[in-house]
Amino acid sequence: MLIRLFPTHLVFGLFTFVFLVRTCSTLSINGLWSPSADFVKVIGRFGFLKSDVHHKDITDGYIFGNVTSTFRSDESKKATLLLIDRSTFIKIYGGKKKLDTSSLTCEKIFSVIDEAAYDKKCKDTNQQDLIRYIPCPRGKLCDGLVDEKKLVPGYQLTFVVEDQKQPT
Helix, strand or coil, X not given: CCCCCCXXXXXXXXXXXXXXXXXXXXXXXXXXXXXXXXXXXCCCCCCCCCCCHHHHHHHCEEEEECCCCCCHHHHHCCEEEECCCHHHHHHHHCCCCCCCCCCCCHHHHHHHXXXXXXXXXXXXXXXXXXXXXXXXXXXXXXXXXXXHHHCCCCCCEEEEECCCCCCC
16 A cells, blocks of 8 residues: 655645745854953954845845843943945955954044944934944843844844845
8 A cells, every 4th residue: 555645746846945945145153252352353254145126025134133241230331333344344454364453443443434334323314224232231122223124023133234236
């Protein structure tokens, strides 16, 4: 007696679904950072394809997560998390192959960042959503959030990468 476990149309449907699903790449970062050890820390380099204005929901890039302090008392001390593209990175670091953070100062970094980055208190006419202040308050969203509608549910911070001119 032959027992058929999967109807033919179900197997064909699963086979088709596997080939229609787009591939994606991810980067997952976990760890601890001590600002007393590193004034500036590059925590990841990652690229996104060009966004398609007609298919934004599937072509925009997302960076999301939770950033908390191990000590509740340290939540009043904030660091600045920046999302920058390659050209901004080169402006800050000068295009060097080996990153040298010893010559970097807040003034040097923010002289470049302030040209485009939106900040509710200081740069409310700028357009780019590049800044979050971390650690995020426990159970709340990170400071610096521009648009709550673009949040990935269940996470304290979300950056949406949408560049329709070039890969970023």
